[in-house]
Every structure is written in structure tokens, then in C-alpha cells.
Amino acid sequence: MHIVSVALGGCLKGEPVRYGVTEDTGGHITYILGEMEALARRDDVEMAEIVTRRFDDPRLGTAHAQPEEWLGAKLVIRRIDSGDRRYLAKEALSADRDAFAEALIAELAQRERLPDLIHAHFADAADVARRVEDALGIPFVYTAHSLGMDKRRALARPSAAIDTRIEEEDRAIAHARAVIGSSRDECERQLTAYPSARIGKIHRLVPGVARRSGGCDDNPARELVAPFLR
Template identity: 30%
Template structure:
């Protein structure tokens, strides 16, 4: 009999398209990990906020994995910075779903701090243990984004409490673990490092010449790829400026391809970051060398990775970053920021280069080094494929996470049985918490 696990991913649904402001690595992580856990004897329900009135509450994603939509605020897409006020409603709705369907989840795996908040409440009411993968930490985000960070200050104390309440904390890389210990006083005995992964059936080497032709690019161009969420902290302006530095050193044709956005076409009115980057490229006289594609479906991303000669990602900070793995899996080397998970996945001088997040001159030089040395390019390509297939497959990640689950479940006794707390009792209990009092539940 399969063991039942509840994922909570309040804003990042596996059904969302990748590349939008709030759609990125977490969506992929949740989807792929759930799929792999089925192979280890689990059934996974992924609880996410109901943001589309035309979508049913329960959707079968694949055998053994369901998406469960929970009403939390209006059934419309909202910026993730604005949805914490609905998390008590989310918790209540999740409790109601569990109760009415008589489901005994043995474990909850929360993704992101708001999901951790919900998991902590449910653990208090139903005694279900939980694992938390934060995916990003509020204090680190605030450190880099300052006033541009739209999350409430209470995020910090809630993350701290969630870290205490969790049975296990999954850090995605050594830097993530260090940040948890230093900034949140996390118990090192509860922290396990498990990286993100890539799907070998989804990303693999394809002939570069043919990939460029398929996408309509000139095979003779040196093609630089930037792919992912188009938000300021991703440092794409640094890539544009790095392109300018490269053009000072290189006479051959060069093109920077930027994939992502809020629409299938690169519409600046729908994706403000496209407008900002266009203005920058125009002011730096490199706009003719920059091509925006808009948002693309996952099944075509492998063609962009394979068409590229190099993938560049220079965010200010990055908790992990799945796109470098996908690029390396396609045999395309990565030049990335020497931060967070990127400095863990990219091996400097072997699979690519690590650079400071805001040094376009050095980035331009590294681009030139790679573009002018075929032997170096060949070595990076070979090493990239080898490294990710050894360390960063979803198969390996699924096995590591399943072992963590077994570690928790083996240590728990007498946790299950019928739900004895009604929804009204649930609200009575959470209404006692200091955090919820401060939020004035009667106004929600």
C-alpha cells in the first residue's frame, strides 16, 4: 500500500507556465520531485492556491500525483507577496479537505515559507510531521533587494518559527544551509542538503547546428542564452552589459537570446522587465544583437539550451537555480554568478566559469575566452554533461528525499487516527497564536 504525502506549494503550481514573474524553479521542483516519489512507493497530493475559477478542485497530474486547489482569497492570480493574509483560510481549507475525504497523510512537505506556516499549523492540530524546503529565505532576499522586497517583515519571524517546528529542513546547497544556521539559528542536526535536479528524458544533448536552424538562428553566430524569470534580481542587465564588453573584443557575429516573460510574445507592456532591458540595450547600442522570445513551453526549452553556445545567469543571489543544470545536461557550459546554488552546481574552470554578479567587464572577458577557444569549449561541454548526470538528476534527488521521509516516519509513533478536531476547533486553536492575533483574523 502506497504511503500518502501532502505537498504544500501555495503559489507555485506545477500547472503554471515557466518564465513568468512567479513561475520558476519551485514549480519544476515540486512537479518533478512528486513524480519521482511515486517510484519510491508514495502517493502525493500537491496543495496549491485556487487562482482560476474555471479549474476544478482536484486534477490528476499523473498516476499517483494530484493537484488539489484550496480556496484562499479570490480565485484569481495574485502576486505571491500579497497572499500571506489568506494563508489561514488556506490552512482551514486544507484541514477541511483532509477531514471530508478521510485521508491520513503520513507526512507534509512544505515548499516556501508560507507553505511552512500552514504546515506548522496543521502539525499543531493533526500531529502530522513536516519537512520544509524554503527555496528562498526572507532575510537573504531583503539583504539584496532592500525596499524592492514586497514581503511583510513578519516573514522573518515566521521563517524562524517554521525552522524550529519542522522535523527536517532541506537545504538545497551548502550556502543555503549556512544561511539557515547563521540567519535563522536552525538546528544543524535537523538540516539535510539535497540539491535540485534535472530530468534526463527532458534535457539531453542535440546537434547544435540543427538546433540553431530549428529555432531560426544563424548557425555562424555565437549564441548566448539567458532563460528564466524576467525579474530585476536575476541580473539580466549585467548580461546585456557583458554582451557589450564582448563585442569590444570580438568581430564575429554574436546574439544574446532572452527567453521568458508573462506572454508568449515578447510584449513589453505585459513584462516590464523586457521594456527595461530593451531600453538598456538601446542605450548601450547593442539592441540589434539582443533577441527576446517571450515565454516558451517546457518541451521546447531543450532546443534553446542546445542551440546556445553558452548559457549565462548572473543573479544577485540564487538559492539554487535549476536552469544551469538543464543547460549543462544539454552539453552547454554555464557562466554564472558566484553565489548560492550556482557556485555549487557550476564547477569553475571545468564546466564553465563563476563570476561576480555585477562585473560585466569580467563577464565579457569570460565570454570571449570561451568563444575563442574550441578546446576549452569542448572540455566544458563534456564535463557539464558528466557532472549533472552524476550529481543532479531527479532520480538521485527523489531517492535522497525518500530516505529523509523514511528517517522521519521511522521515528514517529502513534501519530495517526481519525481527525478529532473540527474546523471550528481548528480556528479556535490557531486564533490563540500571537502571530494570528497580530494579523487581526476578524478582518480577513
């Protein structure tokens, strides 16, 4: 299989990643890199491809202006040029989405063989993946990573932006062939609160962790979390 992961936000590159360099450069990047590295090790996966925006901002690193970054023999980050080479924060990405989707569809259409599956990370990537499926027939699955309904409950006042986000998440849930969650709460409570959710489409895949063997001093970590534990 040839599997593509699509994520639009943050500074997505191979390790070392400068986590926190922008507010959108966070845990989803670890998730995507780990997922695709694991898939690339499988014998039944011919190619694991990560697709993201191409932008040129020297403050954030030169890698993001490169069209390709190979992380292994079967693992590549491919950056799509939407015509806007600025780094865009999550709130500004919607203005670039049409151009990104068109550029991605054009790039895929030129290939001799299309990918077998797209894994969309966040609802904006799911919208892009839906357009790709409409144009080229490539099915997609969806991982939300962080859902808007719980965030809306925590807000002190109504927000049009969070309402728009929830609507996009619901459309992603409706159109995806499968929806992937990371925890029981996410799968059984958070996702099922959306009108388009169907329990048979929701799958729980618990992320793994990198384990060190021998000689690891975990006392600093224990001291860090101790004040928050009972």
C-alpha cells in the same frame, strides 16, 4: 507513504507550465513537479499529492479553477478553495492564509486516512503546515527555496516586509521536523544564520536535472552563457 507538497504561490499546474506568466510562477514549480513525479515512481509511496490554492482567472488558464488535476496514477494536484477565487500575488497571500488553512484542515479531516507527511514550500506554506500538524498531527518538513536574510543584505534601505519574511522563515525552521536545502551554501551558511536553526535538522538534497540522450545540440546553450563565464 502518502506525501503532500504544499505551495501557495504561483500558477501551479502540470506541464506545460507558463513560467513567468506571473512573477511567482518560477523555479519552485519545476522543483515540486519533479520531486513529486520522482516520489510517485517509488514502490513505497502510495500517493504523491500537491496542494495549492484554487483560483479562477481565465487569463492564467482554466486548470487553476479545477479542484483536481491528475498527472499520473499516483500523482495529483489538489486545489483548495479558500473562498477567494482571485489569483493572489505572493505579497497578498497572507490575507488569505487563515481561510486556506481552515479549508485544508476541513478537507483533510473528512478523509478516511490522513497523509503521512507534508512538505511545505516557502515559509507561508510552512505556517499552514504547522496549523495542520496542530489540528491533525501530520508532521511537516520545510524547504525555503529562497531565504530572506541574503535578500535583506542586498537592499538599499530597511524593509518591514523582508523583516516579516525572515521572522516567518525562522518560525518555519523552528517547527519543521526537518529542513531541506539544495546546496552546501544554503545548508551551512544561509540556514544556520537563523536563530532557530539546528544543524542536525538540516539536510542537503541536490536537485537533479532531466538528461537527454543523443542528438542534443548544446551549442545554443553554450553561446547563451559564454559571455558570463571565465
